[in-house]
Amino acid sequence: MWKSRLFGGAPVRPVVPEGLRVYAIGDIHGRADLLDRLLLRIDKDLDERPVAQAIHIFLGDYIDRGPDSAGVLDRLISRAQTHQTLCLKGNHEIYLLEFLENPAILKVWAQYGALTTLLSYGLRPTLNAGFEEQAELAAALGRTMPKSHYQFLTQLPLSFTCGDYLFVHAGIRPGVPLSRQREEDLLWIRDDFLCHEEPFEKVVVHGHTPVMEPEVRTNRIDIDTGAYATGRLTCLRLERDEIEFL
Template structure:
């Protein structure tokens, strides 16, 4: 009922160019199993109805908190080699890149879920030991991350625009044109974005702020359903003016959330 109420407020005039279908995938946070399920879901949908152009957009926060950051990045790299994909930068990827340049950032990264990423790259130690041996741990992590992964992280984009939709990790600052947004806001903002009812110029599709189900407002859609905590990863499908929600869950059951 709540989802239907929000959906009735969505601007249905928004649409993609003719023949284009976009699949947008919410925050992964190391949930490689749910990502594999999302791939199955997308592939099955494409097999039923193949558009002229299909673009798969991933909204960032691929690492931290969840159990398998390394495998998640492997899957994304492989997907990008075989499909048209867009990989948006999340704040967690920015933190990791910053850490590789500046070990002093390690305590903040650990507080935000970095321990699971360390372990996924084979670095097993306690959080206390990490903080005591910060530079040593940072050097070990840099050596453990494959060059393909650092290249992937370095080439993430801050945002992606198509038709009447603007895809980003966190959101946008109200009152600032979309082409003038700061990368910090695109990766980190919550307020005043989340409570704003103003027109952003396009419908903003984002993650970053977990919700138990997709949030739909007149000019924004949040598809971060807290995969690492809920076991539910949301996939948004858009074609023409049609918007659909699907989910990859650990039960492998496909659900239609609309």
């Protein structure tokens, strides 16, 4: 476990409310195996260090690229039945929902790892599918996907604020109040956000942009460690003014 008592060298550290512990989890991308291991570590942490209230915050991109997107959704839905859990929307979740309505988007979605997601539902997609085959595939996904998965995907919020932190998938547009941020930026922004060095209204905890190690800046924390490719799924633990990683 890596631990820092300082926040990016700043003299004033951000805090979460007293009595609350936050477990924020980066992009999972179909790695149900890594999620299983991480949830066991969180459970062990809760057993060893009980707290009045704990919340799990998942930062989106649950599907695509990794081998078991359907399994990831199963685990997240199940976890919410026993723990306080908040799952945010990622840009990859948008593609699956759009594919159900517009099968022709498959060629675009395939560039982002769609085929492994479809395989996880027992379907057999091909890269060269024509429109009729795309439509048949979308209809088959609609029949195969559990209703709980569809409901989960359609009810994901874009962001969550807790104490001095804002949790969001990709980031925010600098210079725009949090109340006026656009969905496109919250799900897709990169350079304009990542290169901004001035403080935001809140410290932004985000994923979307893979890094080799969790990146802690004075104005943001990136916890997407490319789980589907690196085998490392990161969890950020926040309690009072402490910042730790599992």
